[in-house]
Ligand SMILES: Cc1ncc(C[n+]2csc(CCOP(=O)(O)OP(=O)(O)O)c2C)c(N)n1
C-alpha cells in the first residue's frame with residue numbers, strides 16, 4: 001500500500017490545488033490577451049464561457065445574428081489592428097458565423113472565433129445542434145482545431161493567438177465541446193501554459209528584408225523614369241504608413257492605394273493618385289513597387305494591358321511569401337514585413353542619392369492627369385438635381401471626414417463612388433467593410449465594434465440600401481450598448497451595382513429591383529429598434545441632415561434617395577463580361 005502511494009505522488013509531481021472549468025480557462029486566456037470585448041450570441045454550448053467571462057470581467061456584446069458577431073470582431077480588428085474575438089454556439093451558431101470568417105480569411109483580418117460543440121461524450125449521436133464544424137472551417141481559416149481536454153485549453157488558446165497574429169494575420173477557430181468546457185481540471189495540469197503572458201508564447205518584432213534585395217529595389221527606383229507605388233492592405237496591417245510617406249516624399253513617387261491601403265499616404269497629399277483599381281494612370285508607369293497588394297481581379301490580375309504597360313517592371317513585397325509573384329511576373333519579389341522594408345529602402349536610397357526629389361516632374365504630370373480623370377469618372381458631384389446624384393451625396397460626406405471621424409463603407413456602387421470621390425485623411429479613416437471577397441452587409445456590425453474601440457470618435461457608416469438590410473437589426477445592438485452611430489443609406493432602391501451591370505449588358509433588370517413600391521420606411525425601421533431617422537430627397541438637405549445625425553447622440557439613419565440610373569466605370573467593365581467574346 002505504502003509503495004503505491006509513493007508512486008502516485010511521484011508521477012503527479014505537484015500537489016493538486018485549484019480546479020477550474022474549461023469555460024474559466026477560456027476566459028482567463030482572453031483576459032491575459034487583454035481582450036476588451038467578446039462579440040457573441042448565446043447558446044447552451046457556450047454557457048460555461050459566459051460564466052468565465054463574467055468572473056474575469058471581460059464584457060460580452062450580444063448581437064442579433066452570429067454573422068454580425070463575426071463581422072463586428074473583424075470590425076474591431078480593422079479598427080485597432082489587433083485581434084477581434086467572437087464566440088458562438090454549436091451548429092447553427094457556427095454556420096451563421098462562417099461567412100464572416102470567410103470574409104476575414106481573404107482580408108487577412110485577425111479574427112479569433114470560439115465555437116461551442118456537442119459534448120465529446122455524445123458525438124455522432126444526433127445530439128442537439130450537432131454539426132461537424134472543422135471540415136467547413138479548415139479551408140477558410142488559418143487554423144481550426146477541436147480541443148479534447150479541459151486542461152489543454154490554455155495551450156490551444158495560445159497557439160491560436162500566435163497563428164492569428166502572425167504576419168500575414170487571419171482568422172482562427174477553436175471548437176470546444178460543451179463537456180470539455182463544463183468539466184473542471186486542476187490548474188497544475190495546464191502547466192506550463194497556464195497563466196502565461198502573450199510575450200511568452202508569440203514573437204515580437206518584424207521580419208527584416210535581405211539588404212542585398214533592398215539595394216536592388218533602390219537601384220530600380222532610381223533608374224525608373226515613371227515609378228508608382230501601390231499601397232495595399234498590407235501597408236495598413238503592417239502600420240507602415242509613416243515609412244511610406246517618407247519614401248514617397250523623398251523621391252516624389254506617386255502612390256495609388258488598394259483596399260485598406262486607402263489613406264496610407266493621406267489622400268490630400270500631392271503624391272496621392274487614388275484607387276489603383278482599374279486606374280488607367282498606372283499604365284504610364286515603367287516601374288511599380290507593390291506593397292502588400294493582392295493582385296486579384298480588382299487589380300486586373302496585375303497584367304491587364306489597360307492598366308499595366310507591357311514592359312513595366314514589377315517589384316512585389318508582401319509578408320506572405322505565397323502571394324509574392326502570384327498572377328504576374330516580377331522583376332523581384334521579397335517576403336518580409338513592410339514597415340522595416342520601407343525603412344531600409346529609404347536608407348539605401350539616401351546612401352545612393354542624398355537630397356533629391358527625383359521624380360518631381362513625373363509626379364506633377366500624373367497628378368494633373370489624376371485630377372482630370374477624377375472629374376471625368378465622378379461626374380456631377382455638384383449637381384442640384386432631384387433625385388440626388390450618388391456622386392453629389394458622396395462628395396457631401398467629405399466635409400464630415402475630420403480627424404475625429406471614421407467611416408465604414410458597405411454596398412456595391414455606393415462603395416465604388418466613395419472610393420473614387422472620398423479622400424481619407426489618415427490610414428484606416430475610410431474602411432471598406434467588404435474585403436476582397438466583396439461580402440456585403442458587414443458595415444453596421446463593424447461600425448458598432450469601432451465605436452466600442454474608439455468611443456470618442458464619430459463613427460459613420462455609408463451603406464447601400466440592399467447591404468444595409470442584411471444586418472440592419474444590429475441597430476438594436478448599438479442601442480442596447482448606447483453606441484451612437486450615423487448610418488447614411490445611399491438609397492437607389494436597387495441592388496445597384498448588379499442592376500447597372502444588367503442595364504449595360506442587356507438593357508433590362510432581372511432580380512435587382514428592391515423597392516419599386518417605395519414601401520420600405522427606413523426611418524420607421526430605425527425607430528422600431530430604438531434609433532431614429534430622417535428621409536432626405538433634396539440635395540440641399542443632405543449636409544444638415546448628416547450634421548443632425550452626428551449630433552443626435554443616438555443611432556440615426558439618414559435615408560437619402562438617390563438616382564438609380566447613374567452608372568460608373570466599374571459597371572462598364574463588369575458589363576463587358578456579358579459578351580461571350582470576352583471569355584474566348
Ligand atoms: C453577400 C453578398 N451577396 C451578393 C453580392 C453581389 N452584389 C455585389 S454588389 C451588389 C449590390 C449591392 O446593392 P446595395 O447595397 O444597395 O448597393 P448599391 O450597389 O445599390 O450602391 C450585390 C447584390 C455580394 N457581393 N455579397
Ligand SMILES: [Mg+2]
Nearest residue numbers: 464465494496
Ligand atoms: Mg442600392
